Amino acid sequence: MVDTLRILIVDQNAERATILEEGFREAGYHSVSVVREVRNLLRRIVDLNPDVIFIDLENPNRDVLEQMFQVSRSVPRPVAMFIDQSDAATIAEAIDAGVITYVVDGLRKERIKPILDTTMSRFNAFKKLRDERDNARFALEERKLVDRAKGLLMTEGGMTETDAYEWLRRSAMNQSRRLGDVAQSVIEKAGVLK
Amino acid sequence: MILRRLTVGFLPLLDCAPLVVAVERGFAAAEGLDLVLSRESSWANIRDRVAVGQFDAAHMLGPLPVAATLGIGQLKVPMVVPMALGLGGNAITVSTSLWTGMQSQGARPGADPATLGRALREVIRERTLDGAAPLTFAMVYPFSCHHYELRYWLAACGIDPDVDVELVVIPPPLMVDALRSGQIDGFCAGEPWNTLTVMRGVGRIVLPTTAIWRLSPEKVLGLRADWAASHPEETAALVRAVFRAAQWCDEPASHAELALLLARPHYVGEAIDALTPGITGRLRQSADGAPLDIPDFLVFARHAATFPWISHAEWFCGQMLRWGQITRATVAGAAAAEAASDGAAARATYRPDLYRAALQPLGLKLPSADTKSEASAFFDCP
Numbered sequence: 001m002v003d004t005l006r007i008l009i010v011d012q013n014a015e016r017a018t019i020l021e022e023g024f025r026e027a028g029y030h031s032v033s034v035v036r037e038v039r040n041l042l043r044r045i046v047d048l049n050p051d052v053i054f055i056d057l058e059n060p061n062r063d064v065l066e067q068m069f070q071v072s073r074s075v076p077r078p079v080a081m082f083i084d085q086s087d088a089a090t091i092a093e094a095i096d097a098g099v100i101t102y103v104v105d106g107l108r109k110e111r112i113k114p115i116l117d118t119t120m121s122r123f124n125a126f127k128k129l130r131d132e133r134d135n136a137r138f139a140l141e142e143r144k145l146v147d148r149a150k151g152l153l154m155t156e157g158g159m160t161e162t163d164a165y166e167w168l169r170r171s172a173m174n175q176s177r178r179l180g181d182v183a184q185s186v187i188e189k190a191g192v193l194k
Numbered sequence: 195m196i197l198r199r200l201t202v203g204f205l206p207l208l209d210c211a212p213l214v215v216a217v218e219r220g221f222a223a224a225e226g227l228d229l230v231l232s233r234e235s236s237w238a239n240i241r242d243r244v245a246v247g248q249f250d251a252a253h254m255l256g257p258l259p260v261a262a263t264l265g266i267g268q269l270k271v272p273m274v275v276p277m278a279l280g281l282g283g284n285a286i287t288v289s290t291s292l293w294t295g296m297q298s299q300g301a302r303p304g305a306d307p308a309t310l311g312r313a314l315r316e317v318i319r320e321r322t323l324d325g326a327a328p329l330t331f332a333m334v335y336p337f338s339c340h341h342y343e344l345r346y347w348l349a350a351c352g353i354d355p356d357v358d359v360e361l362v363v364i365p366p367p368l369m370v371d372a373l374r375s376g377q378i379d380g381f382c383a384g385e386p387w388n389t390l391t392v393m394r395g396v397g398r399i400v401l402p403t404t405a406i407w408r409l410s411p412e413k414v415l416g417l418r419a420d421w422a423a424s425h426p427e428e429t430a431a432l433v434r435a436v437f438r439a440a441q442w443c444d445e446p447a448s449h450a451e452l453a454l455l456l457a458r459p460h461y462v463g464e465a466i467d468a469l470t471p472g473i474t475g476r477l478r479q480s481a482d483g484a485p486l487d488i489p490d491f492l493v494f495a496r497h498a499a500t501f502p503w504i505s506h507a508e509w510f511c512g513q514m515l516r517w518g519q520i521t522r523a524t525v526a527g528a529a530a531a532e533a534a535s536d537g538a539a540a541r542a543t544y545r546p547d548l549y550r551a552a553l554q555p556l557g558l559k560l561p562s563a564d565t566k567s568e569a570s571a572f573f574d575c576p
Contacts, residue, residue, distance in 0.1 A: 039377070057235070057236075057239055058235050059235065059236070060235045060236050060365035060367060060368065061236075061365065061368075062235075062236040062238045062239065063236045063237050063238055063334070063335050063363050063365055064362070064363045064364065064365065066238055066267070066268060066336075066363075067335075067336050067362070067363035070267065070336055070519075088245075088246050088247070091242070091246050092246040092247070092248060095239075095242065095243060095246065095248060100238075100239075100242065
């Protein structure tokens with residue numbers, strides 16, 4: 001199925017915009033444009049004449065976009081997805097995913113629903129990816145801290161590597177703290193003593 | 195004691211201070227509240243997240259909840275304002291080159307708004323004769339005090355804000371770059387953005403808006419009307435906590451600690467040097483100038499700064515009508531115009547009754563009137 005709806009994505013995050021763009025193409029929407037720069041945005045909107053606009057919620061230029069809708073006579077006025085109060089749950093879900101939708105007045109709800117679903121699932125996929133990456137980075141940093149703390153306990157506390165690790169692990173468990181936090185305080189204390 | 199958790203949205207601006215202090219200095223906990231502050235990146239996000247119930251309350255521009263009640267600007271969700279978060283704190287800053295142009299037309303540092311406006315009008319007249327593009331001024335949001343103060347000043351000085359200049363919205367954190375790159379020639383915003391522009395040598399503060407309108411309204415605490423109605427105790431506790439926090443913010447002895455708190459990355463996240471001038475009202479207007487004392491530049495508590503004057507909301511409604519933000523072209527527009535002109539929207543949104551209900555038990559002396567004369571505080575008042 002090929003849908004003729006014109007979709008515009010305003011997203012500063014290139015990776016996420018690509019994920020979203022791909023999602024739309026797979027779903028059969030072929031008139032998809034991505035804008036990352038807010039400069040000349042009004043010109044782009046006039047040229048593209050989109051039916052639906054998505055903008056990521058972290059984007060401070062959301063206020064700029066709304067002002068454009070309000071003052072410009074050259075574009076049909078898109079409105080935020082607050083068609084009626086029954087949409088509040090859907091909107092809240094979209095906000096959680098990190099995206100807000102503007103649709104041209106009069107566009108039927110049934111036509112918007114599948115687009116919104118695609119957007120939310122793609123935004124959520126991106127979020128998951130980012131969280132995983134953050135966790136991986138966090139784990140790496142934690143391991144570095146533990147290694148440094150272990151080294152300190154060995155050189156200054158005269159422990160073996162196994163004892164040092166065991167000591168850190170038990171301290172973390174007893175104090176209900178993360179292993180990295182305990183390692184951090186060992187390193188800080190060593191810094192103070194020096 | 196089990197604390198009741200409330201989520202409150204804010205934007206990283208100096209005047210989010212009472213909310214930050216309510217959390218950090220324990221005023222919220224003393225009222226049985228666990229306030230979770232959520233930093234946002236746009237006013238539209240603040241509005242929507244209050245509308246869908248993700249935020250129980252938020253730091254808002256005074257006109258924003260009035261616009262939401264009226265249903266102009268994207269959505270119609272009745273909101274209430276049980277208290278204000280302070281008065282003033284804005285300034286108009288222009289690029290170095292525009293200031294040079296204004297100086298050649300008689301503008302001097304610290305001149306009154308009429309003189310500065312006359313100089314700007316002459317610069318605009320010359321540009322028009324030369325066929326140059328109109329000057330572009332930025333503000334932060336269409337339903338904002340900054341927007342109305344800028345328009346008021348321009349219009350009072352014979353400059354038509356809809357014809358003689360271009361007005362655009364720029365998010366405050368992007369203001370300095372927009373001025374540097376020549377995308378805009380000036381802006382009206384709160385602190386620390388004027389001071390940051392000066393510190394980075396990009397422009398000059400020409401006018402604190404207190405010179406245009408003394409003790410003018412600015413940010414408020416905004417809540418969804420139905421939430422406030424179904425949570426009277428939480429609303430009152432929140433008002434008391436933020437009221438005490440605002441009193442703390444106003445004390446000169448607190449200013450150093452306040453700057454330190456706001457400088458934290460999850461609050462305003464700018465350098466202490468950039469935050470202090472706005473807090474103390476001692477602003478450097480140009481990179482090479484001495485700091486200047488501006489009395490009552492930003493007021494958190496004194497002069498009844500937290501009282502939600504209905505006359506403030508009425509003035510906003512007047513500006514919405516004056517500048518065509520409400521159009522009678524549709525049925526909904528005609529209804530909004532009616533509610534804006536007869537004071538119904540102002541009374542429904544700004545709620546001194548909620549303020550009194552929260553604070554009367556403390557035995558404080560509170561304003562007994564709901565409105566006051568605003569006209570006498572404007573620079574062009576005869």
